[in-house]
Amino acid sequence: MEDSLFPNTNFDSLLSKFNHEWETPLAIAVALGHVFLASDLLERCHCMRLRQAILQQDKDGFNALHHAIRNRHEDLALKLIEKEPLLSQALSNYGESPMFVAVMRHFTKVSSKLLDVHDSFDRGKYGRNALHAAARNGNSVIAKKIMEKRYWLAGQADMAGNTPIMLAVTYGKIDVLGVLL
Incomplete structure (x- = not known):
């Protein structure tokens, strides 16, 4: 990693540490x-096989992928998924997966x-x-992609008993309703 921000530095133990x-x-x-x-840190952690340093969730349950998506760093989010797909399996303390946050954004x-x-x-x-989020936001492009891969999400109701179809109707998202039907 000659072009690295920290050339010739051995700080793998620091990369694995976490604060309070x-x-x-x-x-x-x-x-x-x-x-x-x-x-650069992602690349170093990946090369050094410091998987837990990449996967670590903070006190609110957010991992690096959550943060990248929430802060609108789309290219970084794509790089994180590529290097460590397991980041996609984290739920924050608020019950949000990275996919749900990505669809919301x-x-x-x-x-x-x-x-x-x-x-x-x-x-x-x-x-x-994630399909509830696409229906709520009126994003028919993402709704179509979700339906192609995870069609069963259309039948799942939230805590209030609403399915994605019901949300599309409630919020007048006709394009999404067409995809869901």
Whole structure:
């Protein structure tokens, strides 16, 4: 890694450490929007096989992928999924999977990439799933991709008993309703 931010530095033990909020250096870099640094740390952790440093969830249950999506760093999110697909299986303390957050943010590429991860979680808060989020937001492109890969989500009701179809009707999202039907 000659072009690395930290050439010839042996700090693998520091990369694995987390602070009192359970944040690793990678998670902190992502959360604070230091994309170049986060990319470098991700590459180092991946090369050194410091898997737990990549997967670590903070005190709120967010991992580096959650932070990348929440902070609108789409390219970094794609890189995180590529290097460590297991990031897609984390749920925050609020019950949000990275896929749910990506759909809420209208991140089509990230949502598609997460759908390609066979066992990625699609759950969201209030018992909703990624298809509920697409219906609520009126995103027919993502709804179609979800229906192609996980059609069974259309029949799942949230804690209030609403299915994605019911949300599409409630919010007048006709394009999404057409996809769901």
